Amino acid sequence: MDKKELIYQLKQQIIKQLNLAGKTPEDIRDDDPLFVEGLGLDSIDALELIVLLQQEYNIKLKSAEEGQTIFRSVATMADYILEQQAGAAN
């Protein structure tokens, strides 16, 4: 799966996991901030994103600090997933 496809899939998963009623993948721009501005997610949503990474991509965050960078946008999430998958493949 290339980055573009992964980003689209992530948007679908985020909408489903976080019950973002009325949102479609097209409403979320790749670089939109996920928290406060942009999608306006909260701390419980952050926990759900951690669960999503684990559940769908078998990726466990090593520390909470990592989350601030990884969950900045859908694009940064995709970068992190691809990086982890590449690391696991080597």
Added chain:
Amino acid sequence: MEQQDIYISGSVCISRKEVRSGDAIVLEPGHDGNFFSDIYEKLDINYPKFFKMDALCKLGIAAAHVLLDGFDKSMYQPGEIGIVLSNRSGSIEADINYYESSKTFPSPSLFVYTLPNIVIGEISIRYGFKGENAFFISEEFDPEWTVFYVNNLMQHQGIKACICGWVDVEDGALDARFFLVEKGKENGINFTADSLKQGCAAG
């Protein structure tokens, strides 16, 4: 302060069959589709967080939405508005959903609803209420206890307006009976156990 200075200024009853405000039927939800999506749209709730809530909180938010239509909260300080609710089933639906999720990946957003008093928190957050609140568990709605407790809040805890009543979800059955009680706002309906019993009697 005498009990007769406290009045019921509004009431709402919600079941799967209908949404009533006082004696008037506000909405008869369709039998097709999702009940909460239906009433969210038809009652114009316009609060996206609604969809993240468990059924108990959705029911409480919907009941408060109808009850507080026209309520001028600027008449009171946030700390003067209280909430006293009760039910039979606690947060059993959220408890079961969380238990099911915990078999694979425990869901944080399900976990946060595994206490029945969260519905009070959700209503308080939406409307900015900061007064005393309490959630009681009892087999049936207990009007005598509700009147006693709310009177006490109004006499001793600085509460001047209060949402009180019953909100219960179990096995898909929904039962909300909310009353808005205000101090000194005379409208002829005294805040008594009998008035609460009659509040949803027709439903």
